[in-house]
Amino acid sequence: MHDADTIQPLNGRPPYAAGDATAFYAHVGKGGKVEADDWMPDDYRAAVLKFVEMHANSELMGVLPERDWIMRAPNLRRKLALTSKIQDEVGHAQLLYRVAEDLGKPRAQMLADLIDGKTKFHNVFHYPTKSWADVGIIAWLVDAAAIVSQQALRDSSYAPYARTMKKICWEESVHIMHGRDVVLTLMNGTDSQRAMVQEALDRWWGPLMQMHGPPTDPAKDKDLHWGIKAKNNEQLRQEFLSIYVPRILELGLTIPDPALRHEGATGRWEYTEPDWAELKSVVTGHGPASQERLEFRRINFAETQWVRDALLGTPTAAA
């Protein structure tokens, strides 16, 4: 036996050549990774940008429902935790806009498109908040539903996004604990506090069930096909239900869906069909708080424009 027989030379060939889209898709189809400076086909670049930009928008708009309560947090620890949580969401927006910026779209343009209603953000952030229990339900369950899909994104073929998702998931796990702690404290409190949690859950359940989107045909889902995301909508919803339905029920809360049950034979959760028409209407800017939230962003963005101009010496807003 010769040494040379068992030691393979390094394979010095790049996985795909610049301009070769077929080889590129074969690379990502096999789990290969793409970096910001690598050559990529325009449709892949556009798909990643659209996906990451909507995620960034969602983090930024997701700040607002909880921010309704930032001045009303009821004790010192909650004040610190809620402020810190909202700060983290702003931080996530920055991390994601940075990823999107490196794909070629300036941040100012993305912010302008968001406040002009040209780009979207997640359905759950189009709804108003009504009580302190919303702070708990959002941090616990909305973040939990989000983290299920975010964990799957740690495997994204677009490597800068995958790396960012690792950092974000690590931070989100703190938020879920904060939310669960708020809910547990209320459930162990007075009758009216328990009623407040139930009322909040009743309001948020519909949007939560819609959040991952309607089931899609995996064969036609190019985000899935190209490895931008790793799991389909229904897989994510099933995963959320498996973990969180037992955790909700054990607190003595009632889930407002009489059809919800775990089907032993299929291993699937059965549920009342979510209102997909509502989802479509909400994410296109017709939710109960959509316009108010966008207007709030517009006003604040305009009021701070002079600061960006003073700092950067040039107007930063794009048309």
Add this chain to the structure above:
Amino acid sequence: MTERVWEVFRQEHEGDPMIHSGNVNAPDDELAMHYAREFYGRRGESHRLWIVPRDAIAELDDPDMLKPPLDRSHKKPGGYLIKHKLEAARARATEQGE
């Protein structure tokens, strides 16, 4: 002044390697330092940060230079397959001793 991208490298514990963590936008090095501190140190998770303007980084990713195709096995411990040679040497030594 215009906005620049600054790459941030983080050392978790004293003596650890500096690992790339991400990047921030800032118009100058003073604010870049503040923002790096926020994004990569506000939880007390860092011992040290390096903050580098992106355009100061030279990148090399050419596989012809980094992963050349011909054999480099003599540069790595795994390139030396001594198992059978050692067995033969031990057998010979044992034989001689008898």
Add this chain to the structure above:
Amino acid sequence: MTQVTPALGIDARRALAELLMSVADDEFVLGFWDSEWTGIAPMLEEDVATSSIAQDEIGHARALYELLAELTDDDADRIAFGREAGAFRHAALLNHARGDWAFSVARRYLYESADAVRLSALVRSSHAPLAALAAKMQREETYHRMHADAWLRRLADGSQVGRDRLAGSVKCLWPDAQQIFAPLAGEETLLRDGVLPEPMLALHARWQSEVTPVLESIVGELPAAPPTGDGRRRRTDDFMWLHTEFTAVAGSEVGATW
């Protein structure tokens, strides 16, 4: 480990409580106003920085309220969220709502510079728990001061709009900023015992000599404005609004835990 509070007479305890409450309320109220920038600051990077500073301020308030609670056999959250608006002792500087970015920068510069002078005295306090806490706060305030200085310079040198807004805010806040050094009820007792190593008026003079040249180079001449006896007792509609907000949930159900 139990903290041994040195045996203090009733006057000394009352005076110490007044001192702790004044510093804690300053940090608490400023922390609330500054936290309102979370999510809407001029840039995303800056948003995160400003929020951290607001959280530090609330954190300092919490530590100070805990010292106070130990002294008065009370509870930090009860002190922070359970008092009537009139019982707060923050300086008049903190009576104003958040305002625009220039207003927040001007207030933070005025506050951080004054707080640094105050902390440099409190680290020498004869009340050991206060001296130890002040030393910890001083370490976090290093970053706060760097940040406030950086923004003051940027707004002063960035654009005419920025400079005008900054100058207007400094002039508006200047008289009320002096009230950080308003004489405290029981100050003689604090000085006698070394709990407060220097009179408020001496700290005021040192602060003024530090900041006046810096600010006058931006806004022109600033009027003499000594601290007054009611500097920590005045309340405004802005503060009444804030008080209604932060007690909205905490005060919504008697005896409930949140």
